[in-house]
Amino acid sequence: MNSRDKDRKKTVESVLESRLSGRVRGLSAYSVPHHDCSVKLDGNESPFPLPPDVAAKVAEETSRLELNRYPDPEAHDLRALISEISGFPQEGIILGNGSDEIIGMLVTAFAGGTGKVVCPAPTFSMYRLSGLALGATILEPELDEKFDLDMGSMRALIEEKDPDIIFLASPNNPTGNAYSEDRIMEIIELTGGLVVVDEAYADFSGQNFLPLVKTHGNLVVMRTLSKIGFAALRLGMLFAGEGIAHEVNKVRYPYNINSLSQSAARVVLESREFIAENIQLIVRERKRVFSALSEMPGVEPFPSDANFILFRVTDANSVFEGLIERDVLIRNFNRPGRLENCLRVTTGTPGENDAFLAALRGALSL
Numbered sequence: 001m002n003s004r005d006k007d008r009k010k011t012v013e014s015v016l017e018s019r020l021s022g023r024v025r026g027l028s029a030y031s032v033p034h035h036d037c038s039v040k041l042d043g044n045e046s047p048f049p050l051p052p053d054v055a056a057k058v059a060e061e062t063s064r065l066e067l068n069r070y071p072d073p074e075a076h077d078l079r080a081l082i083s084e085i086s087g088f089p090q091e092g093i094i095l096g097n098g099s100d101e102i103i104g105m106l107v108t109a110f111a112g113g114t115g116k117v118v119c120p121a122p123t124f125s126m127y128r129l130s131g132l133a134l135g136a137t138i139l140e141p142e143l144d145e146k147f148d149l150d151m152g153s154m155r156a157l158i159e160e161k162d163p164d165i166i167f168l169a170s171p172n173n174p175t176g177n178a179y180s181e182d183r184i185m186e187i188i189e190l191t192g193g194l195v196v197v198d199e200a201y202a203d204f205s206g207q208n209f210l211p212l213v214k215t216h217g218n219l220v221v222m223r224t225l226s227k228i229g230f231a232a233l234r235l236g237m238l239f240a241g242e243g244i245a246h247e248v249n250k251v252r253y254p255y256n257i258n259s260l261s262q263s264a265a266r267v268v269l270e271s272r273e274f275i276a277e278n279i280q281l282i283v284r285e286r287k288r289v290f291s292a293l294s295e296m297p298g299v300e301p302f303p304s305d306a307n308f309i310l311f312r313v314t315d316a317n318s319v320f321e322g323l324i325e326r327d328v329l330i331r332n333f334n335r336p337g338r339l340e341n342c343l344r345v346t347t348g349t350p351g352e353n354d355a356f357l358a359a360l361r362g363a364l365s366l
Contacts, residue, residue: 023135030129037329039355041346044173044201044308046229048278048349050268058267062260071259078262081269082237088210091242094249095257099200099224099236104130106165106220106238108251110194111136116163120149122174122339124198127167139163143338147175147302149183155190164193170209171201174333174344176304178207188212188219194244198222203279204286205305213239220244227307228275230268233261282307286347292357298364308346313364316341322363328356 032042050058072078075095083090096102103126111117111134119127121140131138139161141153149168157163166187170179188195197209199221210221220240225233235257238248268275286304293301293311301311313319316334320343323330330345345356 023133027129027132030125033332035324035329037324037327039328039348039352039359041348041352041356042329042331042344043231044227044306044346045231046227046278046282046307047347047352048229048281050229051271051274054268054271054274057271058264061263061267065259065263067259069259070255071257071262073255075257075262078257078266081266085269085272086210086239088213088239089242092213092240092245094238094240094245094252096236096238096252097256098226098234099198099222100126100130101253101256102222102236102238102248103127103167103196104134105248105251106194106196107131107134107136109248110244111164113164113193114162116161117165117167118154118157118161118163119167120154122172122333122337123167123169124173124200127169136164143172143175147172147177147338149179149187151183151186154183154187158187158191162192165196166191166193167196167198169198169200170207171205171305173201173306174308174310174331174339174342176302176306176308176310176344178205178305181207184209188216191218193218195219196222200224200227201306203228204283204307207305210239213241217241217244225265225268229278230265233265235261235265282347285350285353289345289347289353289357293360296361296364299360308344310342310344312340312342314341316343319343319360319363323356323359326359326362328359330356 079090079093079095082093096105107117107130115137116139117131117136118139120143128138139157141150141157144150168179168184170184171177184197195218200223202208213219213221220238223237225235286307286309290301290309293299293309298314299311301309316332320332330343333339333342333344
């Protein structure tokens with residue numbers, strides 16, 4: 001190899017040093033620690049598998065797919081079904097590979113004014129991660145002592161910073177509570193930017209901002225199938241005015257919803273009666289688990305409108321490890337600030353919830 005060839009040979013280190021975006025260099029990847037536990041209550045998934053007859057129909061329908069062909073680029077049939085179920089015009093529905101992709105689309109399309117994105121904290125980390133990766137300035141006003149929107153901070157930010165996008169997860173993750181509706185409405189009225197109400201957990205709360213999209217031009221709503229039983233499909237949904245949807249569609253990647261997800265989603269949504277039954281059971285179990293946590297010395301559970309409960313203990317790291325030793329996995333959110341010594345448990349089946357409560361008592365040595 002001559003000297004010119006040696007000069008052309010680049011090392012990974014040199015590429016990382018000279019070419020990596022500065023916006024990415026300081027980020028940490030979204031990650032979920034992996035532990036092999038029989039009782040898995042860390043992901044906010046539904047604990048219920050498909051009913052056998054629905055599973056058989058999914059298998060039958062997906063077996064007919066031509067996997068050598070691209071999927072329907074517009075997911076037309078699936079969007080039409082979602083439109084029929086939701087009563088929302090199909091032209092205003094955009095689908096994403098999970099809500100995460102939709103967050104990226106929104107920042108790409110609409111952070112072009114001041115470049116500022118607001119996401120009250122603590123909240124879902126992908127608002128911040130996607131925004132920073134795409135060059136936006138992230139503003140994170142702290143929630144109030146009840147994990148609700150601090151309107152003093154929100155009013156000041158809107159007036160002084162004029163954000164392009166405000167992400168409001170209601171019910172919020174990881175705190176579990178729905179924000180006060182009057183506070184969300186005030187924000188929608190005050191700001192000249194886009195307000196994104198992320199209703200990933202709305203099925204468990206009853207709060208519903210979807211009808212207001214038609215009358216408030218700067219409001220969009222996100223939903224997902226992940227929390228109600230179909231996390232594997234990775235199907236997020238954006239509901240917006242037709243003009244906003246048109247612009248977001250420009251930055252949507254081609255064929256972003258694969259054929260398997262499109263086909264399976266149509267089947268489960270056409271047979272959706274079982275979904276409501278599962279949601280009702282989860283809500284009942286959430287109340288039962290909350291009551292049990294409330295009676296445990298040294299445990300402070302926070303009211304939840306989602307399919308999980310955030311709770312505080314004296315030593316979260318020790319309790320988290322104690323639960324793993326007892327074959328139960330939840331999420332550890334222990335960090336300085338409002339989430340210090342906080343853990344989050346997904347509502348599972350009655351048996352899984354009993355196992356969690358027993359393991360927690362053991363980890364707390366009650």
